[in-house]
Amino acid sequence: MSTFDEERARDFAAYERLKDEIVKKHLGKYVAIADGRLIKVAPTIEEAREAVNQYRHRLVFQAGTEPVRGTVYIRWLTP
Numbered sequence: 001m002s003t004f005d006e007e008r009a010r011d012f013a014a015y016e017r018l019k020d021e022i023v024k025k026h027l028g029k030y031v032a033i034a035d036g037r038l039i040k041v042a043p044t045i046e047e048a049r050e051a052v053n054q055y056r057h058r059l060v061f062q063a064g065t066e067p068v069r070g071t072v073y074i075r076w077l078t079p
Contacts, residue, residue, distance in 0.1 A: 007057035010036035034058035
């Protein structure tokens, strides 16, 4: 089993590899990367986030912006 740091490194490597394509094809949409690959492109952040909930580390961000590089702990609020 990989460590959280290994998963994070894999996800950011995938982002670096895919970022030009993501901006070109999906500008303004929400992107979910996990397990070292692009998992979902969605019109809403909620839909993108839901696609990667089962992963320990994941990146969810709007195409055209940079994902946060540090560790961020977010408690998602749902109705």
